[in-house]
Amino acid sequence: NAGVTQTPKFRVLKTGQSMTLLCAQDMNHEYMYWYRQDPGMGLRLIHYSVGEGTTAKGEVPDGYNVSRLKKQNFLLGLESAAPSQTSVYFCASRKSSWRLYNEQFFGPGTRLTVL
């Protein structure tokens, strides 16, 4: 099992360019999440999905869009990149369960720089 994978690992964009980050998981998890990590701020939730075809906003959704067309994939899009979106982006997944404290499994991250 590869777990959670993210592509690309690194990317440099110019202001105004668009791009899509891909997250894939092979654990048959229902829930998937996109976070951004900035120095001293831990991880902040951008968007999440509780199942195929459903998405919802997290804490910092502005400037991002997501899609979950297949259960194993969760895409994060930046339509018009801004320097404030320079960050490290993490995808995570977890099982759907009555146990609220199920573990989230994280990908290795994508380091994005917007010039």
Place this chain on the structure above:
Amino acid sequence: TQLLEQSPQFLSIQEGENLTVYCNSSSVFSSLQWYRQEPGEGPVLLVTVVTGGEVKKLKRLTFQFGDARKDSSLHITAAQPGDTGLYLCADGSHNAGNMLTFGGGTRLMVKP
């Protein structure tokens, strides 16, 4: 909005020393998870605590959950260079997405 504060933000120690890092919440935790993140990688779950007063041990790591479920601590005995990383606490939430709220983290460096 719940706020999780972790302290200290940075800690640099020598191999063999003991240390404690803290996580405090502005409200009662639903459940409390500790993650460790090594450079260039995603966070990995270390432990989940749920019951007030709970103590869990993971080799040289001891996790305590406050009686009132508003604070937690992580104690490392005889730290090793392999313990270097970012330690994050996170609270699970009672909502449809079962989202986690993370603290800002404690960045630990253990020098040989």
